[in-house]
Amino acid sequence: MKIPRDGVEDPLLYEIMYFSPVELGDERYTNKLYFQTDIYNRTWPTLMADRMAHQIEKLKHCEMGIVAFDDEFRKTHREAVIGHCKMALAYLDAREARIAMKLCEQCMPATKSSEPRLQSDPNAEFDFLRIIALSNLACAARRVKFFQKAIDALAEAKSLCLAGGDSIQQHPLLIALTLLNLSAVLGDIDHDEHGLRWGLEALAMLYNLFSTLELPETVQAYYLSLACHNAALLNVKLGRWADAQELVDEGIEFTKILGENDDTLRSKLITIGAQAKHVPEVFLSEAVNALNGWSQERGVWNLSFWDFTMSEVKEVIRVLQNTLTLNKIIIDQKDDDRRYDTAVENEHLAELMKAVVECHCMETITISGIDFQTRKVWRRVKKRGFLETRWYASALNFADVWGGSQTPETGQYQGLLASLNHFMKRVAMGLLVVGNETEGIDLSDNGINLTSITMLVRALCKTDRLARTRPCRRLILRKNDIGVEAAKELAKIWDAAELPQEEEEVSSDGEGFADEDEEFDPTAEAPERDELQGVTALDVSENGDIGDEGFQAILKGISRYNCFKVLTASDISLTAAGCACLEGLEQTRLDTLILNQNSLGCEGVANLCEELSKCTRLRVLELEGCGMKLEGAKALRELLRHHMKLQEISVANNQLSDAGAIEFCSGVAESSLKSVNLAQNGIVSDDASQSIGDMMRSCHTLLKLVLSGNCFDHLGPSHIGSAIEHSRVLTLQLEEMGLTADSMDDFLDQGAAETQDLQELTLNKNPIHDEGLAIIAESLSIGLKNLRLSHCGLTSGAQAILLSLVSLSPNLQRLDLSYNSLGPKGCLDMVKWMDQNDKESFSLSFLELSGCSLGDEGFQLLVPIMGSLRFLGLRDNGITSAGLQGVMSANQMVKLQTLDLEGNQIGEQGLHALTERFQKEHKRSLWNPKQLTSMIDLVILKNNDISAALAASTEAFVKIYNPLMTILW
16 A cells, blocks of 8 residues: 655654554655666665675764764664665565575564673664564564564564553554564464464454554555454454454445555455354455445346345345435346245344345335336336336336325235245245335235245244334235145244233222123224234135134134134135134134135034123124025024124025024124125025115114125015115115116115115116106205116117206216116206206215216217216226317316226227327316316226327326326226
8 A cells, every 4th residue: 555655744653653564755756766786676776785794883982882872873774774664664565485584584683782781772763673673583484474473573562562561662553563464474474363462462453453543544454454354364264254354444434544555455354254144254254345335336236146145135134224325126047946944034134124124225125127116016016118218218207116105004016926936935925014104015816835834934923023114903914825834834924913902891899890781892992903913814814724723723823812803714615624613712802704615515604603602892794605594594693682782694595595594684683783695695584684774774773785696586576675764774686686667666665765774875787777767866966966777678768757857866976777678868858857957956976887888979969067076987888089089179177187088999999089189278277276277186998999008198198288187997
């Protein structure tokens, strides 16, 4: 290393540094060139040697009193010895180590006096001169591998340096450099323990010295990095890896100050560090570059070419914890055959992902080609397209993520990791869980099995989270490869969950019992959301290999966490045997249990009901498609009679038939249910429908009833209709029940016309035709808010009836008339009435007209109401570009949240008309923000005659000229 001469003013300090690896000015280099001339090159410097011999003789004369030992002699003698040592160093620099060694040996008598009076004279500086000569001798001897000679010389030099005890006479820098040289030579002969002692002593002295001594920063950094390198090397030889790693990291920090002028110290430190950290040398070099932003692609570190050993993972974590420049990491590990204990590997991967999320400068992590934002892992980073990568991309307002900016309730990752190998799945799941900011995580359809689920469990159990992240409370694992063993592993997520203390339930009378008549509040006893650490809701549906044993294992895990609330396990091959023992559930806050599509049979349902009777907090129970018959219905009846907290139950797609329905309804009549689903149960008879009517009258809490798919006998609709007036039902779903106009007449003539409570009626796939619609318009117009009449055989002759329905239904908000043959003018009267009346006269904002054969004419006739609706569904209506052009050219307000035009025949001309219209509207709004302008937030144009190229160019255009509009292609 070379620095300017004026960097050091102290002459003594200059002389000490001259004989160290630091070059001050040009003197040393000039001397080297001088002694490489033809006179001195590879030859003994006779004249110079004779001068030194003469000086030694003069010293002897001083000892005998022949020559005065005055200041002039001292000065001359010192200059002669120093000059001779500089000559020896010049030969050493010129790779003539043997000549240098002989020159140092020649001047040794000049560095020591046999006369005590002279030797003890402090102004003579014999010890200083001898230390310089001995150090030079040691360096020359070491160069030719005369290690013992070097050690003997440095041992004597060390003794001279430390001779004064506490009152050390020599300069601290000279002592430190001498000890450092001794340490290095001891390491050469494998006396590592002894060498390390003096190496650390030298390092400590340098630290203390530089806190007071004013030296150029680069010089201090050079000496310290040199000492760190020496100590680290000795630690590696002794197998003290942690100490070596610390010294290497410290030394590399010092080399930052040196820059390019580091005499390859950085690469040497990296070589030692690679051995200490058990990583490849090139990997550590990349790590150092990534840490300091020295790589060619600044801020990016591609880890795809490395093995991802535990040592490499630890180094990556260290880099992430200390870097200020790294903003992207790329990981794509193809080797799925891991060589480490899974639990240990998962622990390190979890720590790695925590470091990724915690790194302040990190922006993106790419895992097998999938980009994640480290601060918002739930957002999908959008790959740049052609237009976004060209020179004019800076002028476009492209979004680089999918979705909105608001944190969703549940992070959606369905199928995102399906193509990844299991190791990369573990890496990705660690990131998604450790960096989670949402209430829940949906990992459905990702091929998660026993191998990869271990990482999920480890990450979920990790308690040391960042303040901005949240624990996952809702976990969705539908359609994965979870079997029995994976289920047992999954059950471990509740092992580490902290159990909040139960609050004592005290009644108003102070006797320590809760008031049973008080309405159940599921959050009343639960701790605050931020206090909950474990998963409180789990969905493992459609994992057919879980079976009874896996289900029991999951229940065992759940029972250890008393805050658990929701379990969804549909279609997991559960049988009656799996429901035989559900111990521990009563200790939890189980709120919802969904076991649809499992072959429980009557026995399984009976076992389940017996156990659920102990779960006093249960509110929702779904047992759809479980093969339930009469005996199962009886078991449910008893459960409903005694479980007054249960609010929702669904037994759709079973085989209750008439007898089972009667038993079930008798239980509902004595319950506090709010919602009942009896769809697709083969209920036919009048007795069964009468029982349903009685249930509606008796259960005063019932608000929603689903009877779809049950084709009642001729008196059935009358029994149901007569009960509506005396019930509190707000939502009634009667899909695909074979209802006709006559059935509707029977249904509504029995008192329904008198009710104003019914708000939602669904009659999809019932052939009621226009006549049935007329009956509905006359009878249910007051309180109705939502009416669904899809596939009901309506025709264009119903336009007057539709007018009557909308005009007489001031509360009707949603109307579904999809897939009826209304034709272009089927809604004409209704549209005219809505156009002629104020918006306060009607509430209709959602109109679904998909598949109604509207064509271009019908589409254009709807323009007058496009300023009052929020949603207009027009799928599969044969609309062409001409129709869209006609709508866009109409001089009327178009203000919709969603316009659904999927499945039509719109091409380039129609798309051009759409963008041109709203470009003008956007410009107008910019000039005058207070002016009312047309706008559509979302336009759906899927499955139209629009090419991918046209869609891409239009997307770019919209981003600039109408950034508030979104088009789905």
